[in-house]
Amino acid sequence: MTETAQQTPPIVARRTPQLIGTALGHALEWYDWGIYAIFVPFFAGQFFPGGSQLSAVLSSLAVFAVGFVARPVGGFVFGWLADRIGRRTTMSATVATIAAASFAIGISPTYATVGAWASLILLLARVVQGLACGGELPSAQTYLSEIAPAGRRGRWSSLIYIASVFGNTVGVLLGLVLTLTLTTGEMRSFGWRIPFLLGGVLGLVAVYMRRKMAETETFTEATAEKVRLWPEIVRHRRQAAQVVGLSVGFTVVYYSWVIAAPAYAIGSLHVSSSGALWAGVASSVLLMGVMPFWGGLSDRIGRKPVLLFSTLGSAAVLFPVQWFARDTAWHLFLGMALAAVFISAGVSILPAVYAEMFPTRIRAIGLAVPYSIAVAAFGGTAPYLQTWIGAQFGRSAYTGYVVLLLIVSGLVIATLPETRAKELR
Structure with a gap:
């Protein structure tokens, strides 16, 4: 029996509070982030002036995109903090920030009440969430990768996206319960507020759990080494560029077919709300179930083969996936499930891959900004783009765009060194 195998059981037992705190806090973070896209069809008309429902949805999705613009700023600020004062403290700050913004959306007035101020409140809350999310994912990925045994980092890293999908799935399930319980009018009137308010309250629990987590030994040992930030970032500019290229394909396919697909099916394909949400839940369960397998496989055969299978395989099946996901919930599930098998292979090990690209002294910020x-x-x-391009040019045009970005990521993967079982320093 190898030394790693002998040590793993006590390591798992000793790390259990850290694993739970990381996973549940991250799940809440992505519950708060994801419910915006899930409930757009119901709250869009509450924040923007009257007109067509499509116009209101597009305005709300534009605000969704603005939240992402804040993420590089949040990545820099919180990434710098994670590399200076610690991963744990930064993770506590990010989850508290996004939960507070979620609660603010839940209690915000409507356009009918305060006019354009409602739109501004939604925009500001989403920007704050973007700042928090920009720091959360790099900090959590870095924390988990640093506490994982080197020989099992791929499997352990899958916990990050399992938590992400779980948080989003809880939001979808809540949406399903609410749409089955309330009428469409009630959902548009007050039902959409419930998930945002719940996310704000649960944030208190997540902050408490993360405050009790221990800092990683890798970070603690590295704090004695003083380095100048910008020279280190410049020195690792190739890795930063690779992060961007590696991320573009996975990001677009993940948001298109894991996060936003149910809302798109409701708003553009006219699938029933409950049916689309059930399809999202079922495909997400499949996605979470296969991630540990892919993570473990990358620990045995390497990161690059699994990443290439994910990008090139996803590119190959997206047009069949588009054909499956038509005007019924069953077809939507078949399309999302097929996509999930390939998407899960890559996203399950991205946290490990990112962590293995940078040294400890700039691991969080080195990933946070380009990502x-x-x-x-x-x-x-x-x-x-999924909604607009689909309406203007047809669904195949958008699918071609996603396929092109997946091919770009595949080409970048070919330039990466193999880092399986690498010791983090």
Whole structure:
């Protein structure tokens, strides 16, 4: 039996509070972030002047995209803090910030009550959420990768996106319960507020859990080494560029077929609300179920083969996925499930791959800024472009755009070194 195998059980037991705190806090973060896209069809008319429903939805999705613009700023600020004062403290701050913004959306007045001020409140709250999310994902990915055993980092890193999908799935389930319980008029009147208010309250629990987590030993040992930030960032500019190229394809396909697909099906394909949400839940369960397998496989055969399978495989199946996802919930589920198998392979190990690209002294900020730029430019615009391009040029035009970005990411993966089982320093 290898030394790693002998040590793993006590390491898992010792790390359990850290794993739970990281996962549940991250799930809440992405619940708060994802419910915006899920409930857009219901609250869009509450924040923008009367007109067509499509116009209101597009305005709300534009605000969704603006939230992403704030992510690079949040990535820089919180990434710098994570590399200076610690991963744990920064993670507590990000989850508190996004929960507070969620609560603010839940209690905000409507356009009918205060006019354009309602639109401004929504915009500001979304910007604050963008700042928090820009720092949350890099900090959480870095924290989890640093506490993981080197030989099992791929499997452990899958917990990040399992938590992300779980948080989004809880939001979808809540939407399903609300749409089955309330009428469409009630959902547009007050039902949409419930998930935002709940996210704000649960944020208190997440902050408490994260405050009790221990800092990573890797970070603690590295704090004695004083470095100048900007020279280090410049020295690792190649890795930063690779983060952008690696992220663009995964970001767009993930937001299109995991996060925004149910809302798009409701608003543009006219699938029933409950049916679309059930399809989203079922495909998300499949996505979460296969992630540990892909993470473990990357620990055995390497990161690059799994990443290439994910990008090129997703590119190959997206047009069949588009054909499946038509005007019924069953077809939507088939399309999302097929996409989930390929998407899960890449996103499950991205936290490990990112962490293995940078040294400890700039691991959080080195990832946070380029990753947030990629997500802001491509992920934030995905739901808007999916709706607008689909309406103007047809769904195949948008699918071709996603396929092109996946191929770009595949080419970048080919330039990466293999980092399986790399010791983090």
